[in-house]
Amino acid sequence: MPLLAIDNVSVSYGKAEAVRDVSLQVEKGQIVTVIGPNGAGKTSLLMAAIGLLRSTGRIIYDGRDISRLETEERIEMGFCLVPERRELFSDLSVYDNLRLGAYSRRAASGEIKDDIAQVFDRFPRLLERRNQMAGTLSGGERQMLALGRALMARPRLLMLDEPSLGLAPLITREIFRIIASLRDLGVSILLVEQNARAALETADFGYVMETGEIVHSGSADALMHDPRLIATYMGGSEVS
Amino acid sequence: MTPDIAAILALDGIATGAIYVLMALGFVLIFAVTRVVFVPFGDIAAFTALTLAALELGRLPGTVGLVIGLAVLATLMELYSILRAGSYERIPRALLFYLVLPVAIAGLVWITSGTLWPMPFRIALALLLILPVAPLLDRIVYRPIADASVLLLLTVSVALHFALVGLGLLFFGPDGARTESLTDAMFMLGNIPISGQTILIVVAAAIFCGLLYLFFDFTLLGKALHATALNRTGARLMGIRPERSGTIAYLAGSVLAGVSGILIAPVNTIFYDSGFLLGLKAFVGAIIGGLISFPVTAIGSIFVGLLESFASFQSSAFKEVIVFSVLIPVLLWRSYTFQHTEEDMDE
Numbered sequence: 271m272p273l274l275a276i277d278n279v280s281v282s283y284g285k286a287e288a289v290r291d292v293s294l295q296v297e298k299g300q301i302v303t304v305i306g307p308n309g310a311g312k313t314s315l316l317m318a319a320i321g322l323l324r325s326t327g328r329i330i331y332d333g334r335d336i337s338r339l340e341t342e343e344r345i346e347m348g349f350c351l352v353p354e355r356r357e358l359f360s361d362l363s364v365y366d367n368l369r370l371g372a373y374s375r376r377a378a379s380g381e382i383k384d385d386i387a388q389v390f391d392r393f394p395r396l397l398e399r400r401n402q403m404a405g406t407l408s409g410g411e412r413q414m415l416a417l418g419r420a421l422m423a424r425p426r427l428l429m430l431d432e433p434s435l436g437l438a439p440l441i442t443r444e445i446f447r448i449i450a451s452l453r454d455l456g457v458s459i460l461l462v463e464q465n466a467r468a469a470l471e472t473a474d475f476g477y478v479m480e481t482g483e484i485v486h487s488g489s490a491d492a493l494m495h496d497p498r499l500i501a502t503y504m505g506g507s508e509v510s
Numbered sequence: 511m512t513p514d515i516a517a518i519l520a521l522d523g524i525a526t527g528a529i530y531v532l533m534a535l536g537f538v539l540i541f542a543v544t545r546v547v548f549v550p551f552g553d554i555a556a557f558t559a560l561t562l563a564a565l566e567l568g569r570l571p572g573t574v575g576l577v578i579g580l581a582v583l584a585t586l587m588e589l590y591s592i593l594r595a596g597s598y599e600r601i602p603r604a605l606l607f608y609l610v611l612p613v614a615i616a617g618l619v620w621i622t623s624g625t626l627w628p629m630p631f632r633i634a635l636a637l638l639l640i641l642p643v644a645p646l647l648d649r650i651v652y653r654p655i656a657d658a659s660v661l662l663l664l665t666v667s668v669a670l671h672f673a674l675v676g677l678g679l680l681f682f683g684p685d686g687a688r689t690e691s692l693t694d695a696m697f698m699l700g701n702i703p704i705s706g707q708t709i710l711i712v713v714a715a716a717i718f719c720g721l722l723y724l725f726f727d728f729t730l731l732g733k734a735l736h737a738t739a740l741n742r743t744g745a746r747l748m749g750i751r752p753e754r755s756g757t758i759a760y761l762a763g764s765v766l767a768g769v770s771g772i773l774i775a776p777v778n779t780i781f782y783d784s785g786f787l788l789g790l791k792a793f794v795g796a797i798i799g800g801l802i803s804f805p806v807t808a809i810g811s812i813f814v815g816l817l818e819s820f821a822s823f824q825s826s827a828f829k830e831v832i833v834f835s836v837l838i839p840v841l842l843w844r845s846y847t848f849q850h851t852e853e854d855m856d857e
Binding site: 322341342345346350353357358360361362369370373374419 | 740
């Protein structure tokens with residue numbers, strides 16, 4: 271049984287359909303990526319999965335239909351989203367942002383302190399900035415904080431929307447290294463990216479989305495060597 | 511004006527200003543979390559004063575009927591939206607918070623209203639009874655339009671204020687009321703008399719400012735409210751329900767409105783429609799703080815109180831004119847500085 275099954279989901283803005291009959295699955299422990307150009311409906315798909323956008327179709331998480339649940343209830347089930355805009359609390363400190371990341375867990379403060387310490391282990395840069403306001407961080411640090419804050423919820427399934435957006439190549443590589451390492455924590459990941467090559471290198475399975483529909487799918491390895499995709503999404507010739 | 515008179519006016523102004531501080535903090539709190547300029551804030555303060563006055567006379571306060579009516583309406587609306595969403599497991603909780611608790615409070619006041627209780631108990635009853643009004647109004651009026659623009663929310667607020675004034679006349683009648691003074695103590699500072707009432711007002715304002723500060727800086731719930739104010743989507747993604755943050759903001763605002771109503775009741779005669787002017791002056795203080803900053807709001811409200819006090823000495827007929835004329839330069843200054851912060855955010 272997959273951890274997440276998106277089943278014939280459509281999202282419309284008025285008459286315009288942003289997502290049309292999309293179905294995809296994320297198995298436990300997998301990193302699954304959805305790649306595709308700007309405007310393909312990838313962000314709308316994630317927003318619908320977390321319940322911030324209305325959609326039709328079914329969203330099955332851990333065997334349960336969560337289509338009618340509120341966003342907050344989905345979060346409480348360990349299903350989390352790091353959105354494209356990060357949505358940090360700019361006037362709160364790095365520490366407070368992380369603390370609020372665990373809001374849905376209602377855990378003892380000792381346990382939460384341990385988890386914050388673990389996030390600081392993973393992102394030493396955040397430890398240096400722990401009392402700084404989130405709004406003063408650099409782009410890479412903001413992404414690290416968004417990831418760290420999401421980890422504080424102890425997610426079982428984490429959706430990441432364009433984690434490399436606007437980041438320098440060196441930091442992008444660092445972020446993808448961290449994403450790959452989350453799999454060892456037992457976190458399953460649904461990763462939406464325009465940076466197709468980096469995403470497929472990290473993922474196990476991939477879907478290609480164009481104008482609201484899934485047009486290809488396959489193992490990340492197969493997609494990476496698919497000549498049609500190389501031409502469109504990976505900028506020309508295959509690198510072996 | 512002799513220095514003595516100036517000192518007396520200043521003390522008076524600080525006391526009035528302290529009441530405005532309480533109300534203005536409520537404005538800022540509710541606006542920050544819900545984006546609603548809660549115009550009926552002053553009405554709630556006035557209703558608290560009238561409730562306390564009724565309890566003093568051993569009468570049943572009109573607030574009882576108001577609370578029960580609002581509770582029934584809010585419950586029906588909540589049930590309707592629950593049934594539409596098909597999430598039946600939320601029904602018991604909705605009944606508890608929207609019907610059972612408010613009606614229980616109203617019932618308690620109803621049962622006890624024939625007896626003349628000591629003053630602290632009466633004050634506690636009045637505060638308790640006013641507590642559900644703002645959260646219920648939030649459920650009935652604002653939640654269905656929570657995603658609307660600030661301008662629409664403000665327009666609705668103004669309409670709600672007029673509706674409440676009408677309800678105030680219905681439930682409390684046209685007579686004004688002034689309650690017993692909270693204390694008759696009198697102190698002398700040199701040759702300037704300071705009433706215990708003044709000290710009480712200032713101390714109460716200071717205590718509530720302190721509590722708000724502690725709440726926002728040291729509790730998880732306070733931080734969750736702050737987070738909701740900063741970024742609603744971000745808050746929802748942490749599992750923080752903006753509606754619940756809003757309810758807590760309205761509850762805290764009700765306490766502030768209630769306390770200011772109780773503090774002002776022995777000083778001014780309060781009518782069913784006195785709330786608007788009180789609220790509007792506090793709103794000037796809140797505007798000075800840009801509806802964001804708690805400390806600047808407090809300073810601004812004290813300033814309004816002082817200005818009112820000195821203006822009423824100089825030419826009492828023009829007191830309101832002088833106070834509200836100050837709003838114009840403040841608004842100009844605010845709109846000038848506000849543009850700058852927006853530019854900063856885009857960078």
